[in-house]
Amino acid sequence: MKPSPFAWSAPTSLDEALTVLTRVGGDGKVLAGGQSLLPILNMRLAAPGHLVDINRLTELAYVRVVDGSVVVGALARHAAVERDDPAYGVQPLLRQALQLVAHPVIRNRGTTVGSIAHADPSGEMTAVLALTGGSVQVASGDSRRDVAAADFFAGPLESCLVPGELAVSATFPSFAPGSGTTFVEVARRHGDYAVCGLAAVVTVADGVVTSARAAYVSVAPTPLVLDLTDAVAGAEAGGADWAAAGDLAGEQVDPEPDIHASADYRRHLVRVLTARALAEAAGRAAA
Amino acid sequence: MSEQRHDVRLTVNGVTREAAVPARRLLSDFLRHDLGLTGTHVGCEHGVCGACTVLLDGEPVRSCLLLAVTVDGHQVTTVEGLGTVEDMHPVQQAFRECHGLQCGFCTPGFLTTVAAYLDENPDPTEAEAREAVSGNLCRCTGYQNIVASVLRAAEITRERDAR
Numbered sequence: 001m002k003p004s005p006f007a008w009s010a011p012t013s014l015d016e017a018l019t020v021l022t023r024v025g026g027d028g029k030v031l032a033g034g035q036s037l038l039p040i041l042n043m044r045l046a047a048p049g050h051l052v053d054i055n056r057l058t059e060l061a062y063v064r065v066v067d068g069s070v071v072v073g074a075l076a077r078h079a080a081v082e083r084d085d086p087a088y089g090v091q092p093l094l095r096q097a098l099q100l101v102a103h104p105v106i107r108n109r110g111t112t113v114g115s116i117a118h119a120d121p122s123g124e125m126t127a128v129l130a131l132t133g134g135s136v137q138v139a140s141g142d143s144r145r146d147v148a149a150a151d152f153f154a155g156p157l158e159s160c161l162v163p164g165e166l167a168v169s170a171t172f173p174s175f176a177p178g179s180g181t182t183f184v185e186v187a188r189r190h191g192d193y194a195v196c197g198l199a200a201v202v203t204v205a206d207g208v209v210t211s212a213r214a215a216y217v218s219v220a221p222t223p224l225v226l227d228l229t230d231a232v233a234g235a236e237a238g239g240a241d242w243a244a245a246g247d248l249a250g251e252q253v254d255p256e257p258d259i260h261a262s263a264d265y266r267r268h269l270v271r272v273l274t275a276r277a278l279a280e281a282a283g284r285a286a287a
Numbered sequence: 288m289s290e291q292r293h294d295v296r297l298t299v300n301g302v303t304r305e306a307a308v309p310a311r312r313l314l315s316d317f318l319r320h321d322l323g324l325t326g327t328h329v330g331c332e333h334g335v336c337g338a339c340t341v342l343l344d345g346e347p348v349r350s351c352l353l354l355a356v357t358v359d360g361h362q363v364t365t366v367e368g369l370g371t372v373e374d375m376h377p378v379q380q381a382f383r384e385c386h387g388l389q390c391g392f393c394t395p396g397f398l399t400t401v402a403a404y405l406d407e408n409p410d411p412t413e414a415e416a417r418e419a420v421s422g423n424l425c426r427c428t429g430y431q432n433i434v435a436s437v438l439r440a441a442e443i444t445r446e447r448d449a450r
Contacts, residue, residue, distance in 0.1 A: 001332040005290050008310030008356060031357070038352040039333035042313075051310065055357050079346075103422025105340055105347045105400060190421045 003041035010053040014139070017054055017166060022141050024050040026163040031055070032074060035102070035110035036118045060168065065090050069134075070172045074114070078107035091132060091172045093199055097124040097183040103191045116152070117167045119159040122193040122218040124183060126153060130223035131199045131215035134172045140165040153222035176211075179203040180284030184277045185217070186269055188260055194218050195261045196269035200277035204237040204285040212245055212278050219255040219266050226252055228274070237286040246275035295359045299324065300368030310356050315339040317355035318365060326366040328395050330424070337423030340396040341365050347403040366395035369402055377443040378402045378436070387436030389427035396423050401437050410441055 009024075011017035021028050029048035031037055032055070040046045054060065054075060061075040063084045070087045081087060082098040094112075101107055101115070101124050115125045116136060129136070129149045136147045138161065147160060154160050161167060175181065185197025196218050203211040209232045216224045231245040255266035295312075296305040299322060306321040313332070318324045318341070330336035332351045339350040342364035350363075370376035378401045381387065388394045397420060404419040405411070411419060416437035417430075425433060 002313065002316070003311040005309065005311055007291070008293070008354075010356070031354070034352055034354070034357070035334060035349075038313075038354075041311075042332050042351070051354075053354070053357055103337075104404075104419075105337065105349060105422050106334060106352075108343075108346045109348045109352065190418075 001042050003038075004044055004047040006048055007050045008053060009050065010056050012056045014057060014059060014166075014168070017052060017057060018139055018141055018164075020052050021166055022164045024052065028052050028163060030114075030117070030166060032114035032117075033077065033110035035106050036115065036120065054166070063087050066171075068174050070094060070174075071169050072112045072172070073169050074111065074167060076112055078110045078112055078115070079104065081112050082107060090174045093128050093132065093181040093183060093201070094172060096181060097128045097199060100124055100183060100185055100194070100197070106191075113167050113170050116170050117159055117161060119153050119155075119157055119222070120193075121156050121221055121223070122197075124185070124194070124197065124199075124217060126223040127197070127199045127215040127217045128183070129170060129172065130225050131201060131213065132172045132175070134170060136167050137169045137171065138165050139168045144168075149223075150225075156221045175201050176203050178205050178210075178285055180281040180286070182277050182280045182284065184273050184280070186273065196255075196266050196273060198270075198273055198277055200274070200281045202237070202278055202281040202285050204282060207237055207286065209233060209235050209237055209240050209282065212240075212282075214249065214274055214277065216249075216253065216270065219253050219270060224253065228278070232278070237282045240278075240282065242275040242279045242282075243271075245278050246271040246273075249274040293356045293359075295355045297355075297358065297360070298362040300364055308355055310354060312355045313351050314341070314353040314355045314358060314363070315350040318350060318363070321355075324365050324367055326395050328392055330392070330396075335424070336393070336396070337400065338393050338396040340399045340423070342399055342403055345403065345406075347400050364399070366398050369398055376402060377447065378405065378440040380443055381436040381440035382433075385432050385436040385439050387429065387432045389425075389429050393423060393425045393427075397425070397433060401440060405437070405441055405444060409444060411437065413438065 027049035031053045060073040062073040185194035198214045200214045212228045228245040231248045232240040250271040257263040290309040292307040328338040330338035341350045
């Protein structure tokens with residue numbers, strides 16, 4: 001239950017971090033908050049040769065609102081993003097989802113960009129990035145690239161990042177005016193990984209539903225975005241058939257069973273939680 | 288080949304402490320083994336149980352999920368820094384009054400977590416108190432008295448402030 005030995009660097013600037021990451025290549029692993037990485041190291045599920053500790057890159061500890069999007073730097077802790085009022089004003093889903101990420105003590109240390117780079121299919125922030133149509137800003141040496149959420153997640157615990165690259169920030173766009181959002185999930189115990197969960201957004205115009213979408217965690221290898229508008233388009237926000245939207249979602253998921261839940265139970269949760277979440281999001285949109 | 292060591296200097300409970308340790312030294316082990324501060328307990332070592340919770344620059348964190356080298360230069364408060372037998376922290380006094388512990392293994396983590404929580408939320412409801420300790424496990428399962436202790440600690444803080 002102790003990590004195996006590794007070399008360790010603690011760069012103090014982004015340029016220095018990128019130089020180190022290029023040098024160590026495939027041996028390297030970025031350490032940010034470490035709230036997922038340290039358990040993995042402690043249990044020796046991974047044994048990287050070189051940890052590049054970015055905790056001194058205070059230049060990346062920011063939460064900003066830029067052109068109607070929230071941009072979160074690689075060293076912004078979950079707790080800082082959760083508390084940020086301007087960010088909440090632009091994209092309320094951030095705070096709504098973060099309240100379900102582990103426990104407050106973990107959120108004091110864990111980073112939002114780190115949890116996205118970790119690409120855990122049960123990670124709430126992966127679903128938020130996917131549903132908002134967000135992106136990850138990736139740096140390597142002198143090059144920079146912007147990766148859309150849809151291209152970022154390659155599989156369970158696997159992102160498209162290659163050795164030498166650092167996820168510098170994540171950008172979460174706002175939704176259209178008249179949108180309401182929520183994040184709901186079912187976990188075995190408070191703060192545990194969700195057995196099933198979803199971020200939902202419903203857009204209402206003149207009291208009528210014009211769009212209903214959701215992104216799911218723990219039911220697919222990567223965050224799964226479903227457009228459920230067909231089931232409820234044109235209905236009044238207060239009286240839409242949310243159960244039909246839930247059924248539509250249930251038809252489109254193909255979850256894996258595990259020790260915590262069967263595939264059938266997960267699909268059942270998709271139906272029930274989708275209906276619940278969309279109704280709640282619609283209520284907020286109409287309010 | 289011996290492992291490379293790094294100098295780590297922390298302010299622990301107001302006192303500057305230092306030791307040279309391998310990069311893989313967890314903060315929990317740094318406190319216990321290198322500094323001899325065994326009040327911080329180590330349960331699961333993967334962030335689930337909360338027994339190792341300490342305050343890093345005033346904020347509660349899992350010391351088993353931090354490398355000592357990462358927090359070089361920062362301030363750490365352990366359970367030893369909360370209060371003394373003669374001058375107990377309100378949370379310590381409350382846990383004693385309310386029988387908020389049985390075997391005591393999880394207690395250091397509860398005390399640090401609750402102390403930090405009450406700084407930000409001085410008047411929690413029972414539901415909020417329960418939520419505040421939801422990241423800490425007590426295998427004796429004395430949660431009723433722990434929740435009562437959180438509420439009593441808030442009361443004691445107010446009583447002391449009123450004096």
